[in-house]
Amino acid sequence: MKIVLSHLTKKFPGRGRGSKKKEDVTAVNDFNFEIPDGKLVGLLGPSGCGKSTTLNLICGLQKPTEGQILFDQEDVTELTPQKRGVGMVFQNYALYPHLNVEQNIRFPLENLKGHEKLSKEEMRSRVEEAAGLVQIHDLLDRKPGELSGGQQQRVAIARALVKLPRVLLLDEPLSNLDARLRLQTREEIRRIQQKTAVTTIFVTHDQDEAMSISDLIVVMKEGVVQQIGKPQEVYDNPANLFVAKFLGTPPINIFEGRVEKGSLFIGKEAVLQLKNIPDQPVCVGIRPEGFILQADGPLSCALSRPEVMGRDVSIVSTHPASQNPAIRSIVDAESCEHLVGSTVRFSLNPRKVFLFDKTTEARILFETI
């Protein structure tokens, strides 16, 4: 099912009264987005950026101050959560501790009334189906307290899916899991989503997580959507400095730079030749993989140390114009055998170099000669 969010805004009243009253807090500001049917969408942003609020607005636990939410053609903005047909997985799973796994999964089915009411047989088969989907058949008679974090996560997903929701919402689904389980579970979420083809929205602050499994990602900052797109597109084409900084591990390297007479300068070195760009100071963002080791490359950095990561080598260096304390560049292990001396020279891959306006932080597009 398609979800349309139009001009969605949520304001929380400021605390205090009278003259001490603080300004309203805008958690979500004019969110416009059409989520295509059956896609897995990641809402991504630092904590406090409004992504969880957006999720709560979609599931109906909070009411928007302005704007509309449409499920296909149906306006659900004023509907209570139970009438929206959404399944939600909470950050700490919210499994009822006094019920066993089977009772937990069956709980939403027992709420159904009228013509939707299911017989005991139907309930059992639905529960088994959901349990099978997340592969927890053998845990059905355990209590949540006897399960590991990963197993609880599966139960929570099964409980959200058992009522065949139109939309599946996951709030920070992986944040309570350890690193290994996180990798496994995110594949699992992807698999389940593809199998059920239910439109799924999940919230995360971990760009790695969002990039790896989403069909689309939405990057948010302070309640405002920064960019929406396929993960690779957003990575290759960030709309502004924030998005560029937020995506990618190791993070992008930012330099103070300027454009002068068709050349991009970092410090005193002209690193790229550009076309049709007025002279101006800029922020230069270079992805770690945008550096090419070259003995006579235009950019020289002070070498700190190489870090071997197996297939690749990460070269850590410094540069006076760099905003990051250390510059990380990823190069082939073979090409750095001839690293000698205290200076390392790079040439740049122009497709991995982004320019941003110094004040607005908006992207400046350029062409190289």
Next chain:
Amino acid sequence: MEKQNVKGWLYLLPALLFLGAFMIYPLIDVFVYSFEEGYTSASQTFFGVGSYNYSYVLHDIYFLQALKNTFLLVVITVPLSTGLALLLSVALSSIKPLQELFQTIYFLPYVTNTLAVGLVFMILFKKTPYSDGLVNLLIHCFGGSSVDFIDGPYWAKMFVLCFYTIWVVMPFKILILTSALASVNPVYYNAAQVDGTSQFRIFFKITLPMISPMLFYLVITGFIGAFKAYSDAVALFGTNLNAAGMNTIVGYVYDMLYRDSGGYPSYASAAAIILFAIVLTITCVNLLVSKKHVHYH
């Protein structure tokens, strides 16, 4: 390792001595008294050993009256006060404005003196040849005829005693239950809401199991407290409870020890042991029932 053990016991010794002298020894002593026939505290002698004391107590009409009163009191006040406290706590936790004010008001009876409150109740319910209490005035308003709740028919006296007991025990229960309700993580309610759970079902399937340990604690202590009721009855009906027909088991024990007919520690001990057996049985039943319905997590 051995040395550590000795050290541990040494640390415990003062407490154990006190417990032994002031709790264990008297308990055993009561048990022994209850089987000593014809014991008098003046001469400290007895005729023989047997179950006569129990037989006497169990055939004493005053004891049977006290037993009946106590059971009625327990059966009426424990469920009612717990249920009412739960109702009030749920109501209290669902309102936001003035919540703290109400909590304070509901807690006030807990810090007031039993006898003082008893006096107030007596004035409220009393009827003399010259004047009616407030409650009787109210009954008049609704077209009824006055009832003497303090010196009148049995059911009226029982009503006042139950009313009074419930009123006295409620504050503590409300205090415990409101904090139990507040400790339920709201995320469960959110989850239930998203799943379309009715308010009724949320209360019985989520709220109640979540606060069941606290509820169970209140029921157990409520049962024990009600079985040991005495001062409440004294506050309302004066010290001659047998004459008023409103004695309780603890009151009977006290009377056997000290009041005009007093000086029968053996009967008192037997009655105390019977009370102990009753409380123990009820508590065991409670524990058995709780295994199934109380969820600790």
